Structures are given as C-alpha cells and as structure tokens.
Amino acid sequence: MKVSLTQLQRVFVAIIYLIVLIILFTIIDGNYNELLWKTSNDKRIWFFSGALLIILGKYVAEPFFSKPTDAITNSAAIIITLLTINDKEKFVFYEIILVISLLVLFFSLTTIFLKSFSGETIDKINKFSYDFSTKIGNSSFLFSLIYVPAIYSYFIKTDNPDIAGFVVLLAFWICIVFFDVIGKFVELFAVLFKKKEINEEELGQAIGCENPMLYQVEIDYLKHKSTNTTIGDLVTIENQKLSKSIGLIINKKQLLNKLWLEIYLLTDENETILKLPQNHRLQYDNVKTTLKSLNTVNKVKSIESFPQNLRDKVLASSLYSQKEEFVGYIEKGSNINQIVFQHLGDNKISEGGIVYTTIYGEETLYQLIDGQTREEPLEYKDGYGYEVAYARKLGYYNDEKNELNTRKWMPKIYTPVFLFENEAIQEEKLIDIAEMAIGRLPETSLKIPIMDYNSLVTHNTAILGILGIGKSRLTFELLKKLIYNSLVKIICIDVTNQYEKELSSYFEESNIVVDIEAAERLDLKNNNLTGVRDNPQTWGNEALYKVKLDKCISDFYGNDDARILILNPDWHNVSIAGSNFNITHKNDLSVAQKTRIISERAFKYSYEQGETMEAKCLLVYEEAHSLIPEWNSVANDGDKTAVNGTAKVILQGRKYGLGSLVITQRTANISKSILNQCNTIFALRVFDDTGKQFLENYIGSDYSNTLPTLEERHAIAVGKALKLKQPVIIQLNDMKYHIIENEEQEISNHEEE
Incomplete structure (x- = not known):
C-alpha cells in the first residue's frame, strides 16, 4: 500500500531504510569493510539488492510506476550482478532469475523499437511488450527477485544455517514492500506538524x-x-x-x-x-x-x-478545470434532440450561442435556441427566480472535414454544461474562416463551409430575410465562392440595379457582363411592332426578344472570362398582342413574364448541352417576390402562367446542370411551388407569420421562433449544400473580407442590401 509522501519525504525515508539496512548488515555479517567490498564475497549480493530496492524501487527513481527505460536499467543491473557471482550453483533459482531478467531486457527494447511503427499486429505485440517490461521489470519486483533468493541461499542453504538472520532480513523486506512502516510514520508525523497550518x-x-x-x-x-x-x-x-x-x-x-x-x-x-x-x-x-x-x-x-x-485529480476534473465556462447542468425535460438546463454562473449566454456537454463521455455541441424564466418557492415566503435555457443538439465537430457529425442518444440528467470558446477571435483566423467557409458557429472558430457546390446550384438555394438585413451581401459571397470553386456560369435577374453597381467590388470587371448590349436593346425597342388585326404574331416583339436573349446567352457562354451575366427585365421593352382575335392594342410584358422567358432561354441553352451531373448554370432571382410571385399576389392571369413556366424550368433544370438562387424579403408573396424546390435555405431575420410558418417546415418550430430576434449577420442555415443534418444558426462573414479592395467604397451607400 503506497503512502502519500513528498519527494523530500521519500528521500528521507530511503535514507532511514538504508541506515537500518547497514546496521543489519553490520550486526549479522560482522566485519563491515571486509565483507562489503570484498569482490569474491557472493554473500554481499543481498545487501546491494536491498539497497537498490530501497533507492530505485520504492522512493527515489520509481516511486509510482516504471517506464521501459527503467526496466532496461533494472534488468541490466540484475544480469550483471548475476554474472559476477562466483559460485552460481549455490544461488537458488539462478537460471530462472537470469532468464526473467533477459526477457525483461528483450521486451523493453522491443517496446522502444516498435513505438515508431503502427498496425494491428504490431500494436498487440507492443502492448504485450510494454505490459511485460513495466510490470515484471518494475524495480520492486526485480530486486525482490534477487534479494529473497539471496538471503535464502546464504543464510538457510549453508552448512551453518542462520535462521535468525534470515528471518530478520525477510521481515525487513516485508516491511518495505508490503507495509512501509517507516513511510507511514513519516507521513503521520508530517500530518501532525501541519495540523495547525491546514484547516x-x-x-x-x-x-x-x-x-x-x-x-x-x-x-x-x-x-x-x-x-x-x-x-x-x-x-x-x-x-x-x-x-x-x-x-x-x-x-x-x-x-x-x-x-x-x-x-x-x-x-x-x-x-x-x-x-x-x-x-x-x-x-x-x-x-x-x-x-x-x-x-x-x-x-x-x-x-x-x-x-x-488528490490535488492533481481535482485540477484535472472537468468541472473544476472548466469552472469558468460552467453554465449549468442537465435538467428534467431534456430529450434526444434538445437539452434543458438552469443557467448558472456569470457567463452571458444568448440565442445561437454554443454550449457543450458529454454523452457517454464524448463531448457534444448544442446550440442555444430559447429560454424561460422560472420561480421556485424555498421557505415561507422566500423564493428563487432563475433562467432555464433550451439548446438543440448539433453533434460533434470533425476538425479534419470541417463538418458537424451526429452524436447519438442524450446526456445523463445533471451532467454539467459548459460554454464553448467564448472569447475574441484573432483577425487572421477570421480571414481564414471567410476564405474557407460561408460562416461559423456564433462566437467560435468552427467553420461552416459550403460542402457541395453542385448541390448549391442544382438542388436550388433560397435566401430569406427582411429588408436591410444582409441578403445581398450573403448572395455576393455565395457567388464569389461559386466562381472560385466551380465552373458555373451565373445569370442574375435583377430589377434593382444593385448588382451592376456592387458586383464590381467583389469581382474583376472581365468577369461581369451587363445585360443585352445597348444597341440590341434599342433595336428591340424600335421593332416593337403594331401588326395586322387578325395575326397576333405580327404584334409586339416577343419573338425578337427571344432571339436577342439567345445571342446574349450564347455570347456569354462563349466568353471564358465572363462568369456573371446581369439582366434587368425593366430595361427590356417587350410586348405582345393584347388579344388573339380582333387585335386593337399591345400589352407590355410584366417582369414575371420576362423572367419566364429569360429562364426558358437559359434552360434551352443548358438542354442543348445535354444531361450532366455537374452544375453548369445558376439563375439568380433577386427580389424574387416580384419575379416569381405567389398566385394570390399576381396582377393578371399572364403572370400566373409565367410563374408556372418558371417553376417548370427550375423543376426540370437539375438534370441539365441548371439551378436557381432565390432571394426575397417577402416570403408570403413568392411562389411556394418554387420555394419548396429549394433544398438549401439561409434564413435571416423574418417577422411575418407566413414566412415563419413556411420556414417551420424546414427548420422546426423552435428555430423558426428565433427568426424575429436573429442578430444582424446571422442566419439559420440548413440543406444539402452545407451537409448539415439539422438547422444551425451561423454567424456570417464580414463583407470586408470579400471585397476586392478592403477600403471604403460606394458600396457603403447600400450598407445592408
């Protein structure tokens, strides 16, 4: 049984034992100098093995455990000692002790040699070698292996047995190995002297x-x-x-x-x-x-x-070592998907924040999504008010793949909960995150990258949020990452003129093509004809508009440098006959109708290139509630037909590498048949009930309830492109990390949109 002694106390105990050993040697063997230093005297081996047992085995070199290097030293010392014995036949178990010492030496060297190699078989051999060398090669065991046979050989197995001497030396060995009498006395005296100091x-x-x-x-x-x-x-x-x-x-x-x-x-x-x-x-x-x-x-x-x-164990315990990050413990009402905990301590928490606890001893991340105030009666009229936090399970973060993976089951009740990485992040780290990912878990450095750029396009993406919350900035960042990480061509349908003004801050001018050429638009306007009364084909210029679009799109695809084509339907003067018979006037095409034509021409070009699994073309619908409105928001039946046509393009485009990015601030007014086809969703702050109800189908009621209080530059993200198996609130990157020149520009006039 080991006692708790300081290093100084262990040295002191070793000295006392050595003094006792020397006294015993002097009393039992008589002439100290002659017997101890006489090299031909085999009997002295018991003294040296006992001394080494005290010095190496119990107190100084190996008081707690032995390493393979210690086992090499011990076994080598035993082997040399055995080889120096003159009368080997007199020493009992000589061959056995020598074989054991050689085995310890062999397995110790094997352990050191194999530590640089790996493999299932090698690991098993290495484990056996390590266990054998550290347990059998322990100095207490090895030196006892030579001490006990030595006192037996030279005190019992002789012509004149010295039973008394044998018993005394055996008792001395037992006191050291099994009871440590002197060590316990030293510890007891240390406790008594420290009694007044520690309380x-x-x-x-x-x-x-x-x-x-x-x-x-x-x-x-x-x-x-x-x-x-x-x-x-x-x-x-x-x-x-x-x-x-x-x-x-x-x-x-x-x-x-x-x-x-x-x-x-x-x-x-x-x-x-x-x-x-x-x-x-x-x-x-x-x-x-x-x-x-x-x-x-x-x-x-x-x-x-x-x-x-014990002090080491306290310092290493998870609760004590992380007490500054402690925020509570699991309460009743927690389940597989969500934990409930009382907010304790001084750490500030907020929705979207990341906490962690353990499931079967494995660290598991959770995201705060809600909170409540509660009150508990104590004694008489005393009460205690407190906060309860609700957090959704995210799983564990795989640093190699930069993704969240599922952790099954749930933590035990009363398991401690800790705040995750609540500290300022260096600018260099934020730059790296902005380059590699679309955002990060709030107030952490855990990246949330785009994992599948093909799915971002072909499985359609939507960005939803109120005016001025940062939808366009997120859009520009997505487009930039698409251009740098894929060969996708991007067609932006924008009636706000924002893209023409701001995209130059994100891309080289050679990457951007702005609309149909001015001369072509003028020709389109000049050929907006008034035809004959009974022939609708002679009225307006829809057919010419399709020809102009085909040429524009074909030229865009033929230009290797060009990656983004911006089209503003408001600049396109297009009309059709006002009726099919007895035609008396023309009707200008609405934005929704021109959007359908643009979408169909893009689909036609993709269709002609053939089926593919790779993303080829992305249609960006800025202010989508105007371009593809819901049926109850349209002004005429032509817009209903147009939206249905656009929806058909989006539905069929996937197998030809065509997809869409839908951006809107009014979820209630956008076509749900199109929005339902968006697999990846970025939901920023939303107030309207229709938007919340729609998003509830994607992200659940708990996350949808956080939409009105989302901070700026935060979004709830989910979908195939991110490989997120559950919704996650992410902190989006700052715009300054993506503009070409990191300085104040005209872009500040459009701070959020």
Whole structure:
C-alpha cells in the first residue's frame, strides 16, 4: 500500500531504510569493510539488492510506476550482478532469475523499437511488450527477485544455517514492500506538524441530495455570520464515516436569514467521486471533530492542503478545470434532440450561442435556441427566480472535414454544461474562416463551409430575410465562392440595379457582363411592332426578344472570362398582342413574364448541352417576390402562367446542370411551388407569420421562433449544400473580407442590401 509522501519525504525515508539496512548488515555479517567490498564475497549480493530496492524501487527513481527505460536499467543491473557471482550453483533459482531478467531486457527494447511503427499486429505485440517490461521489470519486483533468493541461499542453504538472520532480513523486506512502516510514520508525523497550518472553515450542513452528485447546503447566518462564499469555491462534505467528498459551489440561493448553496461533487476520469483519504483527512479536524454530525460542509481554504495525487485529480476534473465556462447542468425535460438546463454562473449566454456537454463521455455541441424564466418557492415566503435555457443538439465537430457529425442518444440528467470558446477571435483566423467557409458557429472558430457546390446550384438555394438585413451581401459571397470553386456560369435577374453597381467590388470587371448590349436593346425597342388585326404574331416583339436573349446567352457562354451575366427585365421593352382575335392594342410584358422567358432561354441553352451531373448554370432571382410571385399576389392571369413556366424550368433544370438562387424579403408573396424546390435555405431575420410558418417546415418550430430576434449577420442555415443534418444558426462573414479592395467604397451607400 503506497503512502502519500513528498519527494523530500521519500528521500528521507530511503535514507532511514538504508541506515537500518547497514546496521543489519553490520550486526549479522560482522566485519563491515571486509565483507562489503570484498569482490569474491557472493554473500554481499543481498545487501546491494536491498539497497537498490530501497533507492530505485520504492522512493527515489520509481516511486509510482516504471517506464521501459527503467526496466532496461533494472534488468541490466540484475544480469550483471548475476554474472559476477562466483559460485552460481549455490544461488537458488539462478537460471530462472537470469532468464526473467533477459526477457525483461528483450521486451523493453522491443517496446522502444516498435513505438515508431503502427498496425494491428504490431500494436498487440507492443502492448504485450510494454505490459511485460513495466510490470515484471518494475524495480520492486526485480530486486525482490534477487534479494529473497539471496538471503535464502546464504543464510538457510549453508552448512551453518542462520535462521535468525534470515528471518530478520525477510521481515525487513516485508516491511518495505508490503507495509512501509517507516513511510507511514513519516507521513503521520508530517500530518501532525501541519495540523495547525491546514484547516477548513465550517459552512453548514447538507440538507438535501437531488442525486448522488448534487447537494443542497444550508448556511444559517445566525451561526455563521462571517461566512464568505463565492461560486467556484471548493468544499468538502462529510457524508460517510471518516470520508469527505470534494465538491464545487455552483449556485447560491438567498433567503431572509439563510443562504442555500448548490454543491456539485467532483469526479475523476472514471466518474469516481473524489474523496479525501482517511489518513489525510485528520489534518483538517480539531479535538471537537468527534462531536460533529454527518453531512457537515466545510470550505477548503487552499487546494494546496490536499495530497499531491488528490490535488492533481481535482485540477484535472472537468468541472473544476472548466469552472469558468460552467453554465449549468442537465435538467428534467431534456430529450434526444434538445437539452434543458438552469443557467448558472456569470457567463452571458444568448440565442445561437454554443454550449457543450458529454454523452457517454464524448463531448457534444448544442446550440442555444430559447429560454424561460422560472420561480421556485424555498421557505415561507422566500423564493428563487432563475433562467432555464433550451439548446438543440448539433453533434460533434470533425476538425479534419470541417463538418458537424451526429452524436447519438442524450446526456445523463445533471451532467454539467459548459460554454464553448467564448472569447475574441484573432483577425487572421477570421480571414481564414471567410476564405474557407460561408460562416461559423456564433462566437467560435468552427467553420461552416459550403460542402457541395453542385448541390448549391442544382438542388436550388433560397435566401430569406427582411429588408436591410444582409441578403445581398450573403448572395455576393455565395457567388464569389461559386466562381472560385466551380465552373458555373451565373445569370442574375435583377430589377434593382444593385448588382451592376456592387458586383464590381467583389469581382474583376472581365468577369461581369451587363445585360443585352445597348444597341440590341434599342433595336428591340424600335421593332416593337403594331401588326395586322387578325395575326397576333405580327404584334409586339416577343419573338425578337427571344432571339436577342439567345445571342446574349450564347455570347456569354462563349466568353471564358465572363462568369456573371446581369439582366434587368425593366430595361427590356417587350410586348405582345393584347388579344388573339380582333387585335386593337399591345400589352407590355410584366417582369414575371420576362423572367419566364429569360429562364426558358437559359434552360434551352443548358438542354442543348445535354444531361450532366455537374452544375453548369445558376439563375439568380433577386427580389424574387416580384419575379416569381405567389398566385394570390399576381396582377393578371399572364403572370400566373409565367410563374408556372418558371417553376417548370427550375423543376426540370437539375438534370441539365441548371439551378436557381432565390432571394426575397417577402416570403408570403413568392411562389411556394418554387420555394419548396429549394433544398438549401439561409434564413435571416423574418417577422411575418407566413414566412415563419413556411420556414417551420424546414427548420422546426423552435428555430423558426428565433427568426424575429436573429442578430444582424446571422442566419439559420440548413440543406444539402452545407451537409448539415439539422438547422444551425451561423454567424456570417464580414463583407470586408470579400471585397476586392478592403477600403471604403460606394458600396457603403447600400450598407445592408
């Protein structure tokens, strides 16, 4: 049984044992100088093996464990000692001890040699070699292996047996290996001398135990007027005879004349509650200790008062080492998808924030999505108000793949919850995140990248949010990442003229083509004809418009440098006959009708290129509620037909590499048949009930309820392109990391949109 001694104390004990050994050698063997230093005297081997046992095995070199290098030293010393024996036949078990020592040497060298290699078979061999060399090669075992046979060989197996000497030396060995009498005496004296220096402050008594890990303690101000406690203080609870569990104050509840503390017990890596050893706890007690009742709670004044091994365990315990990040513990009502915890401590939390707890010992991330205030009655009219937080499970973050992976099941009730990485992130890291990802988990450096650019296009994407919240900035960043990470051509249908003004801050001018050429638009306007009364084909210029679009799109695809084509339907003067018979006037095409024609011409070009699994063309619908409105928001039947035509293009475009990006601030007024085809969603702040109800189908009611309070530059993201298996609130990148020149530009006039 090992005792808890400091390094200085272990050296002191070793010296005492060596003195005793020398005295025994002198008494038993007589002439000290002649026998000890006479090289032909085999009998002296018991003295040196005993000395090495004391110095190496118990106190100085290997007091706790042996390494393979220690085993090499030990086995080599034994082998050399055995080889120097003159009368080998007289030494019992000579061959066995020599073989064991050689095996230890062999397996120790094998362990060191194999540590640079890997493989299932090698790992098994390495594990066996390590276990054999460190356990059998332990100095206490090896030197005992030579000490005991030596005293037997030279005190019993002789012509004149010295039974008394053998018994004394065997008893000396037993005292060292099994009982460590001197070590225990030294520790006891150390405890007695330190008694006045190390003590505890009594706080009160535990009055409740919610579970084996969580205690409630009552402090009576009438008895403890000077008590000063803070959250994070260490305490001990005497809940068993001669045993004190170690805990941490995690919460305080104020009553009129009392204070209630919540104490969470600390555990080691095996989830075993940390306790003061029975022999060490005596230093905390005075003469009145025997009169104390069970469940007495004491404040630990200094962790330095603990034994070294226990102090290390306290410092390594997850709750103590992360007490600054502690925010609560799992409460009832938690399930596989969501945890509930009472918000404790001084850490500020907010919706979208990331916390973590453990499931079967594995760290699991959760995202805060909601909170409630509650009140708990205490005693008489005393009450306690507190916050309860709700967090959705995200899983664990794979650093190699930069993605969130599922973690199955749920944490145990009362498991501690910690805040994740709540600190400022360096500018260099933010630049790296902006380059590699579309955003990050809020207030962390965990990237959320676009994982599948093909799906971003072919499976359609939507960006939803109110005016001025940053939809266009997110759009421009997505387009930039698409251009740098794919060969997709992008056609932007924009009636706001914003793209023409701002895209030059994100892309080279050679990458951008602005609309049909001016001369072609003028020709389109000049050929907006008035035809004959009974021939609709002679009225307007729709057919010519399609020809102009075909040429524009064909030229755009033929230009290798050009990646973005901006089309503004408001610049296109297009009309058709006002009726099919007895025609008297022309009708100008609406924006929705021209959007359909543009979409169909883009589809026609993609169709002619043939089927493909690769994304080839992205149609961007800016202000989509105007371009593809819901049926109850259209002004005429022509717009209904147009929206249906556009929806058909989006539905059929996937197998030809054609997809869409839909941006809108009014979810209620956009065609749901088109919006329902968007697999990837970025939802920014939304207020209208229709938008919230629609998004609820994608992200669930808990996340949709957070939409009205989302911060700027935050979005709820989900979908195939991100490979997110559940919705996640992400913190979007700052625009300054994506504009070509990082300086103030005209773009500031459009701060958010």
